[in-house]
Amino acid sequence: MARRYADRGFSVVGIHSPEFESEYARSSVEAEVQRRGLHFPQLLDNDHAYWKALGNEYWPSIYLVDRCERIRVQAIGEVHADEARGRQLVEQIETLLRESANECGQP
Numbered sequence: 001m002a003r004r005y006a007d008r009g010f011s012v013v014g015i016h017s018p019e020f021e022s023e024y025a026r027s028s029v030e031a032e033v034q035r036r037g038l039h040f041p042q043l044l045d046n047d048h049a050y051w052k053a054l055g056n057e058y059w060p061s062i063y064l065v066d067r068c069e070r071i072r073v074q075a076i077g078e079v080h081a082d083e084a085r086g087r088q089l090v091e092q093i094e095t096l097l098r099e100s101a102n103e104c105g106q107p
Helices: 002-008 026-036 049-053 084-098
Strands: 014-016 042-044 061-065 071-076
Touching: 002 084, 026 042, 061 084, 071 084
Parallel strands: 014 042
Antiparallel strands: 061 071
16 A cells, blocks of 8 residues: 555555564564665654554554544454455545545645
């Protein structure tokens, strides 16, 4: 998704809130990011501050944030592109990308 929509202003940021002791080490997270071929920024949320700020209770969770910096969609659990939930998420991304930044007072 990050590459597919990058030219339209879409960004992906991974936020890793560790569950197991080994997941607190930056080197472990970086190795897994590289192994999975993830090419977008990753935030290491060791104190779960971001997790708590979002009121998150589930892993994984996907949040779509609009141009006005509002969370508009939360998808809980794994999402696969070739399944109904994946297609729905793509539609939601497309909808948000079509919205004008003008409604936020941005050029």
